Amino acid sequence: MGLTAIDLGLRGAASGVFLLIILVALQRRATSQQALLGMAMSAGGAFYAIATAPYFPKSSWWWVLPILSGQPALFWLWARAAFDDDFVLRRWHRAVLLGIVAFGFALTLGWAYTPALARVGGQGLALLNLALALAAAVQTVKTWRADLVARRRRLRLAILAINVGLITVFVGAGFAAIPVAVPGAPGSLPVALVLCVVAMMAAVTSLATPPAVPANDATAAIASGDVRGADRAATARVVVDPILLRRLDQLMSVERTYRQEGLAIGALAARLQVPEHRLRQAINEGLGYRNFNAYLNHYRIEDAKLALSDVTQREVPVLTIAMDAGFQSIGPFNRAFKAETGLTPTEFRREALSRPVLADIGEPQREIG
Structure with missing residues (x-):
C-alpha cells in the first residue's frame, strides 16, 4: 500500500503540472501550433497518468486505450512543431492522428469477436507508433545543430529520450496479449516516476521561456x-x-x-x-x-x-x-x-x-x- 500511495502521489503531481501548463498557455492566449500541440500533449500526459493508475476501472479500457494509442502521433507532431521552426501543421497530419485513434477503437471493439485479427492489427499499430517516435527522434537530432536557442538545445534531447523511452515501452506492449498497454499493469511505479520527471521538464521548457524578441x-x-x-x-x-x-x-x-x-x-x-x-x-x-x-x-x-x-x-x-x-x-x-x-x-x-x-x-x- 505504501508503494501504491507513492505511485498515486507521483501521478497526481504529474497531472497537476500538466494541467498547470495548459492553464498558463490559456492565460497567455497562446495560439501558435507549438502551443496548441503542447497543450494537447499536456492533456494527453495527464490523461495517461490517470488512466494507467492502479485501481482505474477496467470497464473504461475500451475507450481509454484508443485515445492513449494516439499519443505517439501527437508527440511526433509536437516534436516537429517544437524543434523545426519551418514546420506547418497540415490537414494530413490531423488525418494521421485521427486515423490512429479510429483504428484503436476498431481494435478494442473487435477484440472480443476476432482476437487473432485484433492482435495483428495491434502489432501493426505498435510498429506505426514506433516509426513515428523514430521520425521525431531523427527530426530532433537533424535540426539540433542549427538551433540557436540555448534552453531548447539543452532540454530537447533529454525530453526526447524520455518520451521515446515511454513510447518504446508503450509499443512493446502492443506485441503482448492486447493491442495497447494495460493500465495499472505491474511496474506502474517506475512509469509514474518517469511521468513526473517528464511533467517537470515540460514545465521548465514551457513556463520558463522568456518573451520573444522581434527579429532583425x-x-x-x-x-x-x-x-x-x-x-x-x-x-x-x-x-x-x-x-x-x-x-x-x-x-x-x-x-x-x-x-x-x-x-x-x-x-x-x-x-x-x-x-x-x-x-x-x-x-x-x-x-x-x-x-x-x-x-x-x-x-x-x-x-x-x-x-x-x-x-x-x-x-x-x-x-x-x-x-x-x-x-x-x-x-x-x-x-x-x-x-x-x-x-x-x-x-x-x-x-x-x-x-x-x-x-x-x-x-x-x-x-x-
Missing part, C-alpha cells in the same frame, strides 16, 4: 548605421558584444558570406575567431533569430529579391538566382521565399518588373539656353 531589430539598426540603436537592441535581453554584431553584419552585408555553399555556424564562428556558443548567443539573443538557417535565409532572400527586381536579369532562371544567393536547391528556396514575402519567386518577379519607372517624376525641369 539589431540587424536593421546596424544596417542603417545606428550604432547606439544596435547596442540597445543587443542589450535588450542580455549583454551581447555590439562589436561582434557589427563584425557579423560586415561579413553578411558587405562580404556576402551567406552565399557560401553549406555554410555552418561552426565555420562562421571560426572565421570570426569567437567560440561557437558566443556566436549562437549573439544571433539568438542579440538579433532575435531562433534558427541559424533562418538567419542565413534572411540575407539570401533579400539578395534574391534584388536580383528578381533587376530588369537586366529578367532572363536569368530563378534556379540560378537561388543558387547564387546561397540556396542549394529550388525547393527550400521557394518555401523560404514564400514564407518571407507571401509570393512565389516567379510572382514576385512579375510584380516587380511590371511596376512603372518613376525615377524622374518630381524633378524640376531645366531650361535650355
Whole structure:
C-alpha cells in the first residue's frame, strides 16, 4: 500500500503540472501550433497518468486505450512543431492522428469477436507508433545543430529520450496479449516516476521561456548605421558584444558570406575567431533569430529579391538566382521565399518588373539656353 500511495502521489503531481501548463498557455492566449500541440500533449500526459493508475476501472479500457494509442502521433507532431521552426501543421497530419485513434477503437471493439485479427492489427499499430517516435527522434537530432536557442538545445534531447523511452515501452506492449498497454499493469511505479520527471521538464521548457524578441531589430539598426540603436537592441535581453554584431553584419552585408555553399555556424564562428556558443548567443539573443538557417535565409532572400527586381536579369532562371544567393536547391528556396514575402519567386518577379519607372517624376525641369 505504501508503494501504491507513492505511485498515486507521483501521478497526481504529474497531472497537476500538466494541467498547470495548459492553464498558463490559456492565460497567455497562446495560439501558435507549438502551443496548441503542447497543450494537447499536456492533456494527453495527464490523461495517461490517470488512466494507467492502479485501481482505474477496467470497464473504461475500451475507450481509454484508443485515445492513449494516439499519443505517439501527437508527440511526433509536437516534436516537429517544437524543434523545426519551418514546420506547418497540415490537414494530413490531423488525418494521421485521427486515423490512429479510429483504428484503436476498431481494435478494442473487435477484440472480443476476432482476437487473432485484433492482435495483428495491434502489432501493426505498435510498429506505426514506433516509426513515428523514430521520425521525431531523427527530426530532433537533424535540426539540433542549427538551433540557436540555448534552453531548447539543452532540454530537447533529454525530453526526447524520455518520451521515446515511454513510447518504446508503450509499443512493446502492443506485441503482448492486447493491442495497447494495460493500465495499472505491474511496474506502474517506475512509469509514474518517469511521468513526473517528464511533467517537470515540460514545465521548465514551457513556463520558463522568456518573451520573444522581434527579429532583425539589431540587424536593421546596424544596417542603417545606428550604432547606439544596435547596442540597445543587443542589450535588450542580455549583454551581447555590439562589436561582434557589427563584425557579423560586415561579413553578411558587405562580404556576402551567406552565399557560401553549406555554410555552418561552426565555420562562421571560426572565421570570426569567437567560440561557437558566443556566436549562437549573439544571433539568438542579440538579433532575435531562433534558427541559424533562418538567419542565413534572411540575407539570401533579400539578395534574391534584388536580383528578381533587376530588369537586366529578367532572363536569368530563378534556379540560378537561388543558387547564387546561397540556396542549394529550388525547393527550400521557394518555401523560404514564400514564407518571407507571401509570393512565389516567379510572382514576385512579375510584380516587380511590371511596376512603372518613376525615377524622374518630381524633378524640376531645366531650361535650355
